């Protein structure tokens with residue numbers, strides 16, 4: 130998109146007026162529910178939300194901020210490289226590999242748990258029961 134008009138000093142020129150209309154057409158697609166969007170004029174610097182009508186007035190009155198070359202607050206993409214990086218990390222092949230690895234781990238864990246319960250499971254219960262029984266018997270004997 131041609132933004133050379135943003136650097137024009139003559140805000141009464143046709144070229145500047147066409148540029149303003151181009152911006153307003155883009156901005157109209159990015160207004161909130163109140164019909165307002167960030168005003169990129171030199172006075173507001175995208176810090177204030179204005180109606181399309183107010184923005185048009187500001188752009189003629191104050192001029193558009195010349196530093197606002199990428200209209201990121203009005204729908205323009207920040208960077209093409211950023212989008213490409215998202216696509217690279219979201220490939221299906223990576224997901225399938227991760228699922229396969231996780232399934233292997235689960236099988237190993239199940240075998241370990243079965244082994245542990247076979248060896249250790251009943252033993253502590255049996256010990257606890259016999260100790261309690263012996264203790265009670267001894268206590269009885271002493272009391273008598």
Ligand SMILES: [Zn+2]
Nearest residue numbers: 168170173187
């Ligand atoms: Zn403004």
